Amino acid sequence: xxxxxxxxxxxxxxxxxxxxxxxxxxxxxxxxxxxxxxxxxxxxxxxxxxxxxxxxxxxxxxxxxxxxxxxxxxxxxxxxxxxxxxxxxxxxxxxxxxxxxxxxx
Numbered sequence: 001x002x003x004x005x006x007x008x009x010x011x012x013x014x015x016x017x018x019x020x021x022x023x024x025x026x027x028x029x030x031x032x033x034x035x036x037x038x039x040x041x042x043x044x045x046x047x048x049x050x051x052x053x054x055x056x057x058x059x060x061x062x063x064x065x066x067x068x069x070x071x072x073x074x075x076x077x078x079x080x081x082x083x084x085x086x087x088x089x090x091x092x093x094x095x096x097x098x099x100x101x102x103x104x105x
Contacts, residue, residue, distance in 0.1 A: 026062030
């Protein structure tokens with residue numbers, strides 16, 4: 001079972017991600033830019049999604065959201081994903097998670 005399941009070819013909806021630190025507390029996202037990245041397993045150079053997330057509740061919430069756009073998930077398959085956090089002099093990536101793009105009627 002994938003950590004995240006999305007319907008093939010759907011778009012315009014938002015996915016929220018809770019960003020936690022090593023102690024499972026909400027991550028302070030002050031001054032960070034966040035990017036949602038998706039790639040086929042074993043092929044990090046083959047990124048199919050690399051899009052900017054909106055940061056919600058910067059200090060207390062540790063939550064980011066990504067709005068899926070047309071073309072993001074047009075092929076039913078299994079993928080890997082992460083949220084990349086950047087600010088001056090720092091690039092950090094979250095724990096990787098699995099994504100299943102599934103056929104929908």
